[in-house]
Amino acid sequence: MPSQRRTERTRKPPTWTQDPDGVRRNIIAVASAEFVENGLSGARVDEIAAKTATSKRMIYYYFGDKEGLYLAVLEEMYARIRNFERSLDLAALPPREAIAALAGFTFDYHVENPDFVRLVMVENIHHARHLKSSRKIGELNLSAIEMIREVYQRGVGEGLFREGLDPVDVHLTISALSFYNVSNRATIRQVFGYDMGSADALKRRRACVIETVLRLLCR
Amino acid sequence: MPSQRRTERTRKPPTWTQDPDGVRRNIIAVASAEFVENGLSGARVDEIAAKTATSKRMIYYYFGDKEGLYLAVLEEMYARIRNFERSLDLAALPPREAIAALAGFTFDYHVENPDFVRLVMVENIHHARHLKSSRKIGELNLSAIEMIREVYQRGVGEGLFREGLDPVDVHLTISALSFYNVSNRATIRQVFGYDMGSADALKRRRACVIETVLRLLCR
DNA sequence: CCGAAAATGTACTAAATAGTTCAATTGGTC
DNA sequence: GACCAATTGAACTATTTAGTACATTTTCGG
Numbered sequence: 001m002p003s004q005r006r007t008e009r010t011r012k013p014p015t016w017t018q019d020p021d022g023v024r025r026n027i028i029a030v031a032s033a034e035f036v037e038n039g040l041s042g043a044r045v046d047e048i049a050a051k052t053a054t055s056k057r058m059i060y061y062y063f064g065d066k067e068g069l070y071l072a073v074l075e076e077m078y079a080r081i082r083n084f085e086r087s088l089d090l091a092a093l094p095p096r097e098a099i100a101a102l103a104g105f106t107f108d109y110h111v112e113n114p115d116f117v118r119l120v121m122v123e124n125i126h127h128a129r130h131l132k133s134s135r136k137i138g139e140l141n142l143s144a145i146e147m148i149r150e151v152y153q154r155g156v157g158e159g160l161f162r163e164g165l166d167p168v169d170v171h172l173t174i175s176a177l178s179f180y181n182v183s184n185r186a187t188i189r190q191v192f193g194y195d196m197g198s199a200d201a202l203k204r205r206r207a208c209v210i211e212t213v214l215r216l217l218c219r
Numbered sequence: 220m221p222s223q224r225r226t227e228r229t230r231k232p233p234t235w236t237q238d239p240d241g242v243r244r245n246i247i248a249v250a251s252a253e254f255v256e257n258g259l260s261g262a263r264v265d266e267i268a269a270k271t272a273t274s275k276r277m278i279y280y281y282f283g284d285k286e287g288l289y290l291a292v293l294e295e296m297y298a299r300i301r302n303f304e305r306s307l308d309l310a311a312l313p314p315r316e317a318i319a320a321l322a323g324f325t326f327d328y329h330v331e332n333p334d335f336v337r338l339v340m341v342e343n344i345h346h347a348r349h350l351k352s353s354r355k356i357g358e359l360n361l362s363a364i365e366m367i368r369e370v371y372q373r374g375v376g377e378g379l380f381r382e383g384l385d386p387v388d389v390h391l392t393i394s395a396l397s398f399y400n401v402s403n404r405a406t407i408r409q410v411f412g413y414d415m416g417s418a419d420a421l422k423r424r425r426a427c428v429i430e431t432v433l434r435l436l437c438r
Numbered sequence: 439c440c441g442a443a444a445a446t447g448t449a450c451t452a453a454a455t456a457g458t459t460c461a462a463t464t465g466g467t468c
Numbered sequence: 469g470a471c472c473a474a475t476t477g478a479a480c481t482a483t484t485t486a487g488t489a490c491a492t493t494t495t496c497g498g
Contacts, residue, residue: 018464018475039344041261045456055477060457078410120406121340125258128405142410168413169427173396179403180395186347187339191297191361194387208388208435215434216427237445237494264486274447279487 024062026053032073036115039122040070067130075136077119082140084109090147095155096214102148103174103213107206110178117182144171155217162219173216177209243281245272251292255334258341259289286349294355296338301359303328309366314374315433321367322393322432326425329397336401363390374436381438392435396428 030051034043045066049056063069088105090098110117123131131137148167155161185196195201249270253262264285268275282288307324309317329336342350350356367386374380404415414420 020475023475039258039260041258042344044454046454056457057477058475061475066456118344120403121344124403124405125337125340125344126405128409131406131409137409140410145411166423168411169424172399172407172415172424173427173431175403176395176399177392180391180399183402184339184343184394184398186343186345187350188391190347190350190356191359192364192387196391204385205388205391208385208392212392212431212435216431239445242445263484265484275487276447277445280445285486 020062023054023058027059027062027069028072028076031059031069032076032115032119035070035073035122036118040067040126043070045069071130071134074119074123074130075134077116078131078137078140080113081109081116082142085143085147088147090151095151095158095160096218098151099148099155099170099213099217100210102151103178103210104206106174107178107181107209110182111202114182117179120179121183152217160219161217165217170213170217174209174213177212181205181209239281242273242277246278246281246288247291247295250278250288251295251334251338254289254292254341255337259286259345262289264288290349290353293338293342293349294353296335297350297356297359299332300328300335301361304362304366307366309370314370314377314379315437317370318367318374318389318432318436319429321370322397322429323425325393326397326400326428329401330421333401336398339398340402371436379438380436384436389432389436393428393432396431400424400428 027048031043031048034048034051037043043066045056045059048069049059052059059069063072084105088102090102093101145167148170152161152165152167152170156163181196181202189195196205246267250262250267253267253270256262262285264275264278267288268278271278278288282291303324307321309321312320364386367389371380371384371386371389375382400415400421408414415424
């Protein structure tokens with residue numbers, strides 16, 4: 001009965017529609033939350049699969065194994081911060097305002113993206129082994145240092161900043177103050193009873209970080 | 220044959236000698252290295268047991284379970300930094316030198332104790348859940364903030380430091396700069412190709428951190 | 439010396455976990 | 469509309485892993 005078979009085929013609605021890209025993104029989003037919350041060894045593939053709109057089978061189909069999935073999450077995170085950096089336009093601002101803006105935005109980015117902070121912590125625990133193995137991140141070419149160098153030289157030229165500083169140190173200072181503010185909240189809270197996450201504390205700390213960086217640079 | 224039995228007992232040398240405290244310390248030392256290297260979920264009890272002079276049986280005998288062992292390691296680490304803090308005597312120094320010494324020693328402590336840094340990272344990933352459940356650490360009472368407050372007030376009194384700063388911010392700044400310098404070495408190296416761990420980089424960074432803190436405080 | 443409690447050794451188990459097998463369905467292409 | 473590669477589903481497996489049962493040895497007080 002060929003005609004019957006055809007009608008069968010024609011009528012039967014798809015039990016599922018293909019959506020490779022959507023599936024990938026969905027898996028990465030769920031996995032991201034799990035890795036951020038539990039670390040690489042702490043995250044469970046079954047748990048990730050369960051929270052996904054798809055199945056464990058697809059995780060292995062697209063990402064090979066658990067570490068492949070983790071790497072994809074990591075690359076996604078770094079792609080985002082790369083975008084954040086490219087969105088900054090410090091060249092348009094006078095040196096002092098440019099540094100203040102950079103420090104402020106960096107501080108805010110960390111506050112608004114604790115997942116990024118936690119994933120970087122996780123990756124450091126693993127000695128950045130996965131970053132190392134990533135081709136994508138190798139060509140990432142974060143430009144933070146160069147941006148700072150440009151602004152710094154302008155500032156020195158204007159007699160505003162003191163000479164002899166290394167842009168790397170400026171970057172490390174901004175990053176350290178911004179990163180620690182999010183990364184170590186939990187232990188600080190337990191040891192000192194101080195809540196770095198409160199709106200009040202954040203506001204004060206933000207101003208203090210900017211002040212710190214400016215004072216480091218200005219004569 | 221009671222006499223035979225006695226001679227047996229008398230002659231036979233102990234196949235092993237009891238050493239509860241030594242066993243505990245040995246387990247904690249080995250476990251410490253494993254947790255620091257692999258995190259809480261990444262560390263393997265069997266691996267720890269294998270590297271120990273004793274057996275897995277003893278781990279459970281003394282520490283109950285994996286988390287109990289982790290907690291013991293954590294408490295040990297915090298006891299040490301507590302000792303470090305108590306060894307500081309800032310009251311004897313003039314304000315400026317006191318702050319410089321505090322920043323310098325804190326920086327050095329982190330550099331010399333990367334294990335402490337890594338364990339604090341691990342604990343933060345777990346939202347400081349174990350610190351919270353620890354009675355010992357509850358009564359730890361780290362005095363860093365109070366020490367800074369004392370020095371700061373002296374400095375303000377002498378007209379050396381500017382007014383209106385919170386000792387908490389001073390502490391957070393010193394800690395952040397010292398902590399990040401060790402905690403994020405791996406990712407910084409991969410992303411920027413910069414080796415924060417080299418003797419040269421450490422020397423420069425140390426000076427920069429002290430300078431940063433002094434500039435934050437002085438008028 | 440002897441009995442009990444503390445400390446240790448050996449072998450085992452139940453559950454969790456990463457990864458696989460085999461087959462079915464879909465969507466485009468000729 | 470038939471074929472083929474890409475995609476998805478469901479059940480299964482081998483291993484790892486935290487934790488335990490049971491027996492034995494050591495230490496120490498009375």
